[in-house]
Amino acid sequence: MKNAAITITLQALATFTILATALPILHSQEWYVRVFDYPRLQIFALAILCFILYIWLAPRNRKRDKFLLVALLVSIVYQAVNIFPYTFVAPKEVKDADANSPSDTHLSLLVSNVLMDNTEHDKLITLTQKYEPDILLLLESDLVWQQALAPITKSYPYRVEIPLKNTYGMHLYSKLPLRQQKVSYLLDKDIPSIKTFVQLRNGTWVELHAVHPKPPVPTEDATSEKRDAEIVLIARDIANSKYPVVVAGDFNDVAWSRTTELFQEVSGLLDPRLGRGFYNTFNADYPILRWPLDHVFHSTHFKLESIERLPDIASDHFPIFIRLSFSPKNKYDQEEPEADSQTQEEASELIEEGREEAADDKREGKSQ
Structure with missing residues (x-):
């Protein structure tokens, strides 16, 4: 019973971690999706912990266990790729100023x-x-x-x-x-x-x-x-x-x-x-x-x-x-970020959606 409880707990944690990684990839702008943009460091750490504990404590011979382990590994890699640019070992986007700058x-x-x-x-x-x-x-x-x-x-x-x-x-x-x-x-x-x-x-x-x-x-x-x-x-x-x-x-x-x-x-x-x-x-x-x-x-x-x-x-x-x-x-x-035509189209869509939402809020405000 104890082993079963540990396995169920780890499966639940692993499933949550995988979903928390996958949801922000969606284009949905609902708050319960976008909220997972924020804790990438925390999700990365939780994914590593789940992966280690799963290998150590949980069975790995069933298909769902193998799927969870692979999905956890993908989550770790995905979060690491997003986090890496902000580590001190990544290239600096902004160069250091000259020591003798006026x-x-x-x-x-x-x-x-x-x-x-x-x-x-x-x-x-x-x-x-x-x-x-x-x-x-x-x-x-x-x-x-x-x-x-x-x-x-x-x-x-x-x-x-x-x-x-x-x-x-x-x-x-x-x-x-x-x-x-x-x-x-x-x-x-x-x-x-x-x-x-x-x-x-x-x-x-x-x-x-x-x-x-x-x-x-x-x-x-x-x-x-x-x-x-x-x-x-x-x-x-x-x-x-x-x-x-x-x-x-x-x-x-x-x-x-x-x-x-x-x-x-x-x-x-x-x-x-x-x-x-x-x-x-x-x-x-x-x-x-x-x-x-x-x-x-x-x-x-x-x-x-x-x-x-x-x-x-x-x-x-x-x-x-x-x-x-x-x-x-x-x-x-320094290399300036650039927007291609697809990025500009995405930007225009976001602006239009925001304006429509603002107009809806304004109408609702007037009707109340």
């Missing part, structure tokens, strides 16, 4: 989803004072956060402040000049994004986007349609830019998802984590359940000085700090 070419950003109800404001204040970023981007910030950080944000003369009570507030503070600050509500009337231009110390203007779409969870959106569409809409806008570009924010999507991959291909932006590490920013409260939700992407005009996940600030997200170096003469040292 300081007037540098651009530093501190990005933090602060958790709106978090009252430990001093922790972020201390980090900001320590790192002194050129750009401070706050997500999930409200009027309380705006007032609490006033002692440090007074040294940031350029700003876009959007205090909201719905956990989608956004505050952008800059020590460098800004122009053409534009706040957009692309698909939701209460979900803002920011587009502006920031001037580097050497006079170069850089296009800057700040984003925070809704996640596909039952309490927010039952599908990922609007999130995916917002991400791709921003990518389309960037693709036509004649400026160097930086995009930062909480995408509510992991770095290795198809949507984020599509974002890179359509926009042509680079991910500085590739070849350096995961930099898991969420969930700060649960060490074994963490993945990279907060991102900074940039055009080939930049190389990387440094990137760092910062200490806990009592939010469910860790802040992330990045320092870039503007290196336009060497931009061709």
Whole structure:
């Protein structure tokens, strides 16, 4: 009976692991499918554990046992292929900046989803004072956060402040000049994004986007349609830019998802984590359940000085700090992602689906 219970338990775990690997391959945008995009590291570890325990403890002579073992092995390989680019042994997508790069070419950003109800404001204040970023981007910030950080944000003369009570507030503070600050509500009337231009110390203007779409969870959106569409809409806008570009924010999507991959291909932006590490920013409260939700992407005009996940600030997200170096003469040292016709068609479909979902939500809202 004991052996039978062990076998049944292992079969159940193995089946779950295989399904958790297979479901994200589907094109479905339902939340219960897309949720398995996130824990690839955890599924990879569980698949290895199940495989080892199955060989050690469970019978392997039946067809279903052999099938489960083969499927587990396929799951391990598939997850490893997705995870590998973010390990330090993989090639770096963004080259390291020259050690002697001029300081007037540098651009530093501190990005933090602060958790709106978090009252430990001093922790972020201390980090900001320590790192002194050129750009401070706050997500999930409200009027309380705006007032609490006033002692440090007074040294940031350029700003876009959007205090909201719905956990989608956004505050952008800059020590460098800004122009053409534009706040957009692309698909939701209460979900803002920011587009502006920031001037580097050497006079170069850089296009800057700040984003925070809704996640596909039952309490927010039952599908990922609007999130995916917002991400791709921003990518389309960037693709036509004649400026160097930086995009930062909480995408509510992991770095290795198809949507984020599509974002890179359509926009042509680079991910500085590739070849350096995961930099898991969420969930700060649960060490074994963490993945990279907060991102900074940039055009080939930049190389990387440094990137760092910062200490806990009592939010469910860790802040992330990045320092870039503007290196336009060497931009061709880095390979820009490209979108073929099929990718562009996929992007157009996602945008259309997101707009239809937004229109449906608007109609339902009016009828209530």
